[in-house]
Each structure stands twice: as C-alpha cells, then as structure tokens.
Amino acid sequence: GENVEQHPSTLSVQEGDSAVIKCTYSDSASNYFPWYKQELGKRPQLIIDIRSNVGEKKDQRIAVTLNKTAKHFSLHITETQPEDSAVYFCAASITTGYSTLTFGKGTMLLVSP
Amino acid sequence: NAGVMQNPRHLVRRRGQEARLRCSPMKGHSHVYWYRQLPEEGLKFMVYLQKENIIDESGMPKERFSAEFPKEGPSILRIQQVVRGDSAAYFCASSPPGSGGTDTQYFGPGTRLTVL
Numbered sequence: 756g757e758n759v760e761q762h763p764s765t766l767s768v769q770e771g772d773s774a775v776i777k778c779t780y781s782d783s784a785s786n787y788f789p790w791y792k793q794e795l796g797k798r799p800q801l802i803i804d805i806r807s808n809v810g811e812k813k814d815q816r817i818a819v820t821l822n823k824t825a826k827h828f829s830l831h832i833t834e835t836q837p838e839d840s841a842v843y844f845c846a847a848s849i850t851t852g853y854s855t856l857t858f859g860k861g862t863m864l865l866v867s868p
Numbered sequence: 869n870a871g872v873m874q875n876p877r878h879l880v881r882r883r884g885q886e887a888r889l890r891c892s893p894m895k896g897h898s899h900v901y902w903y904r905q906l907p908e909e910g911l912k913f914m915v916y917l918q919k920e921n922i923i924d925e926s927g928m929p930k931e932r933f934s935a936e937f938p939k940e941g942p943s944i945l946r947i948q949q950v951v952r953g954d955s956a957a958y959f960c961a962s963s964p965p966g967s968g969g970t971d972t973q974y975f976g977p978g979t980r981l982t983v984l
Contacts, residue, residue: 759910789972798975798976798977799911799959799975801974804972844910844911853924853963855913855924856903856911856913857913858903858910858912860908860909860910
C-alpha cells in the first residue's frame with residue numbers, strides 16, 4: 756500500500772520568514788495530493804491540493820510543488836504569520852472512483868512574532 | 869450549508885463497553901470516510917461508505933469495529949467491547965457524488981474517545 760513520509764516533524768520560524776514542508780510517497784499510481792491544516796483540538800482543514808497533471812499550484816501565500824519522477828511534493832508558506840501556527844498534514848491517494856487518503860505524520864509549525 | 873457534523877464530540881467509556889460515533893455528511897454529500905488519529909500521529913483510513921453500502925473497509929480492524937451508512941440518518945461507527953488502545957480521535961469526512969465521487973474530502977470536528 757501507499758506510504759507517505761513527512762519532514763520535518765517540527766518547524767519553528769520567525770514571523771515573515773518562509774516555511775517549507777516536504778513529503779515523499781511510495782506508490783507511483785498516486786495522483787492526488789492534498790494538504791490539511793489542523794489547529795489544536797480542531798478538524799483538519801484543506802488548505803491546498805494538487806493533482807498529478809500539474810507541477811505547481813499557488814494560492815496567495817501558499818504554494819505546493821509536485822515532482823512525480825522523484826515522488827515528492829512540498830508545501831511552501833511565504834510571509835508566515837502567527838496564525839499559521841498549526842500541524843500540517845500531507846496526504847496522497849489514488850483516485851479510482853473514490854480516494855482513500857494516506858497521511859503523513861504531520862509537521863508542527865510554530866511561527867514566533 | 870452546514871459542514872460535516874459529528875457527535876458526540878467527546879465520549880468516555882469503560883473497558884468492555886460499546887462506543888457509537890455518529891457522522892452527518894455535508895448536505896448533498898453521499899460519500900463518507902472514517903479515519904482514526906492516535907496522539908501525535910497522522911490520520912489513518914478505516915472505512916469508506918456510500919448510502920447503504922460499505923465500499924472499502926480495508927483499514928478497519930476485523931473484530932469489534934463496524935460501520936454503516938443507512939438510507940436515512942447519519943453514518944455510525946460502532947466499537948464493541950472497547951479497550952484502552954481504542955482511545956483516539958475519530959474523524960469522518962464526506963465528499964460529494966459525481967462519477968464515483970470526487971477527491972476533495974471535508975472533515976468533521978471529530979469524536980475524542982477515551983477508554984478508562
């Protein structure tokens with residue numbers, strides 16, 4: 756089955772800096788890669804996703820890149836703000852009528868003012 | 869449009885009791901997924917259901933766990949004879965119908981199960 760590795764497990768940055776979180780996956784058939792943000796005690800919220808037919812996607816301060824050859828994808832957050840502090844999860848899935856997500860173990864991002 | 873609803877939000881059970889977790893998908897969604905999150909871990913897929921059908925239960929333990937999504941009412945995840953290792957947050961997610969459903973899954977607030 757699919758295996759997703761996520762690094763780093765914790766990341767501390769100063770407000771205004773950029774943050775990068777990296778994930779690798781094992782199944783070359785995976786074709787959908789969402790990123791979720793989870794604040795303490797709250798539900799995971801989708802922040803951005805990318806499909807295998809594109810290499811990069813941006814949404815304001817957030818971008819995701821995908822390298823299918825190397826089987827890795829990354830989340831980039833620019834101009835970080837304290838409210839970006841949360842746990843971020845990457846996931847991968849094979850969409851064949853439905854998609855069961857395989858998640859990484861998460862990255863705790865702490866943005867200090 | 870209300871989001872995915874789960875109840876109860878917190879559930880405490882003693883070893884050997886039954887736990888029933890309920891999930892109401894977003895309006896118009898007919899696909900429900902259940903995930904389990906252990907402390908400081910990612911979410912792990914358990915089961916995928918459509919109305920009245922279990923499509924994929926490959927992530928669900930063979931014993932003590934069952935799930936249903938009846939024609940009327942919420943999806944139910946049932947854990948019989950709970951043990952301490954069942955303590956976790958259980959999240960459901962829903963996605964809209966389409967040609968087999970779409971990728972995007974919207975998560976509920978979770979049920980935090982504590983087994984004493």
